[in-house]
Amino acid sequence: MKVKLLYTPRYDMDYNTGDYLPFSTYAFIPPVGMPIVTAFLKKHGIKVEQDDLLVKTYRKDLKLLEPFQIEEKRKKFLEQGGEETLEEYGEKILKLTKVSGFDIVGFSLYEPDNPTTGIIALVLAKLIKEKYDPIIVIGGRFWGYSKEILLRSGFIDYGISHNPFTAPAELNFLKFCEAYEKGKNMEEAPGVEIATENGIKTTPTNYKEEEICHFTLPDFDGLPLDLYRYKLSCEIDGRKYVGSILVLPYFFVKGCPFKCAFCCNSILPGPILKDPEEVKADLEYLKKKYKTNNFFFLNTEINSNRKYLEKITKMLKDLDIKFSDCACFVPMDRKLLKNLKEAGAVRLMFGLESGSPRVLKYLGKNFTIPQAEKVLKEAWKIGIWSELSLICGFPYERLSDVRKTIDFLRKNKKYIKSAYINKFFLDGRIRKYPHLYGIEILEETFKPKETLKEEWRGGFNELRGLKWPERKKLTDKSFDLILESMKKLGIRRGSEVQEVLFLSTLPEWPQIVRGEVSYRAYPDFSLPS
Template sequence: MRPRTKLLMNIVLLVAPGLTPLIPVWALPHLSAFLKARGHRVKLLDYNAGYGIPMPHQGGLWWDLAYAEKYFSSHPETKQRLLCDILSFQPDLVGFSVFKCCAGSSMYLGRELKAMKKPPLVVFGGPQACRLPRESAFADALVPAEGEKAMLDLIDLAEKRRPWGPVPGAIMLRGAEACYGGPPEEVQDLDSLPMPDFTGVDASPYSTKMTPFSFNRGCRNKCRFCTSCSLWPGFRSHSAKRIYEEMLHLKRNHGAGHMFASCTAVNLDRGILDELCDRIIAGGEALSWEGLAVFHPGLNVPLLKKMAKAGCHYLSFGLESGSDTVLERMGKPFTAAVAAQVMRDAFAAGVDIGVNIILGFPGETEQEIEETKAFLVENNKYLFGGISYPHECGIGGRSPMCFAPEEYGVNPATLENRLSWESADGKLTHQTRLERIRSFVEWARAAGIKIQDDPIAPPDVHTDTPHDPPLYGPT
């Protein structure tokens, strides 16, 4: 890491309206601490808690720019309050953490800031950044993946210590021009990063009452439908010592009661997970936590019992299907038998679990859906958390499936957005997949399978497709 810059900057990091307040955004407190450690002044703003703005479950369609324009036009006092909260800090740079559900509100506020006489540098980061319009009217830069090192370069740009041009990990925007800086420079030693700083984050309105903590970045698996391998190509993990210290830090300094491991899976490195549990148990201070996990034979009764003793109460798994044929086509690193064994072991160890289901994977047959149903019936008693409302299989523009759709029997001409795809024979369409989901949910409820409610999901506006510009420039 470079030394702190000579000029101190005022930086606002925010989440625009539209993100249902379940758990605070993990990235902003970490980026805030990173920038403060380099001498900058940072203010965190979360417009999803405490502002009285309608959220998606209350009718707020914040993924839609037209909705944001209409709402703020009829609520000018709210618009002024949001902008004043930003501008009162006299920011040199404003960074947005953008999700699909708040894409429209982010674009609206970014455009308002950009239209000022002396605008701050506006940066869109987060999982939706690469899918937003590459227009300088909304932002000066897009940072699709890891942002620490890219942010330092953008600060240099804002300080006019470097000319406008390529920034690794960023897409620079000026007029109609987009300048690609190539893949990000990832932080290899995650332990070198400072402890997160949640100053300014009011966690009280969040319904889950969970505080996110660091664990690892990236994923060792390459599921065919997932874009993580494109955005986070390198898997890295904090040490067990650092994870434990961060959990203590969050409890003692930020009042964290129950914590959520912010990563793709807590057991991607079993050695680190095992040592973390040993440290928590030996430390004697009660910690309560949960996270995502992947089915693996190594996640057995002894380890799960140790996790329970160390305060892990719940794990969520991406099962997706109970058919080995479908799991293999998806690129999942386990079989249905392995998944069932882990579920039984978790039950025996006292760790509650839930699973996600995906329906409509290319080539999935009615018989394979019946295999998933049979799997769930057989293992229902182990599913304290039940199953998610089934997800429709989408083909993201940067997933392995999108690069070779014909290999999966998909008609490439139908890839207008991630849910528009059709099978080559025309039998599997968006509508037929929705019908499969409706029928599956009806069956699950009749069969006594605990199933979550249908989530309020935004339509696929601004989503990635194979027709999008490349993520980091021409290939």
């Protein structure tokens, strides 16, 4: 039996506006879920190959993805089982990889609210099915209405579910492959999804704890690693630097103990922490095998457990790596920041969300505004790039709260290198227990408005305040106010991990972090020579 896994291409979107974006640098970081599945299957004797059609289409010709943006073409494909232009472009995409000679072809999907994700997978599945007739499965960060349409299409046979704590996708997929090899009914394999009259049915999973491997070292073999290499040039006070960088994703923390009300992790177990010695061994192996010392850690946050962080930083101190990760303001102090710096941290992303103490209390955040300010100042002194996550539009948030966020940015702009601003959407405890947070969810607003676009930014009424139309209008206004304030204050809207890691190699890095020099960085997306 042979398996082929494909990372599905997509056209990037701004999820606050719904607009398609001309480019995304995240295409130049390898996926992590598919390499974990690949490693797990290989470990159990399954012959598997993997490829990334996202980075290949970006490098080949981004115009290959443009027709999939067109609603009329997506709708026609679903209604008639085909669409000439989409299939023509799908054939061009498939020429970038090999899909013949495999018993199972799996698509790894990302972003169910991006219509291009589902339609591209569906068109590619149709072409592969009609020409080679393998079993076709889908998995990844993809769910709901969009997934159900794919499973009903006739071109995709099964879905592979994923629960990171009780039934990880790699284990479900292994059981599926074993059922195929033994000639068993694959619909009965644990974690398999099929479409029924009542929606998606998932076969129950009852794994024992000893069956679940919570952290599998990703295997990037077979991916086009040269295509991920990110070339940059940088000018600093008349001096020019040129280089390229390969960044690998990795994580060793699952879940979060803090349970912030808006976050999906607030209704999940955790955290689960990988043994620090294993983390060190993993990173030594990845650094040597793939010849890079640059990593994008995808942990929920690196410092939810102080003692664990102290062990991790001690283990990483002599590895000579550089990394970016998420962090929380508590527990954090100068000592931990210094340990992180010595371990290789160059950028930390902090979830501030709001500068209003009232909003922070409503969300159940575990820090105070003075604590956040102190951490940002200490990180600045030590030489770590601090990036903030900001969210506006929370239930009962008002313009007075938004102004406090803007005041926070103004007061601390010296210590903030960049910030992301997003509009609130229902998730986590607020979504599951709306009555506890004084809201009424309007389920009808979650109905899809476009073909293959999962609608997860539905509405709600505040039971003691604004109705949804007014709430949405206020959220839009708040977003614009914060964004405009960031521009006036000179706070960059987000940063690219590749750029920050590259800048950290330059002799002027301490001055860059402290804002003492001006610089301009120019990415080069031409094909590597």
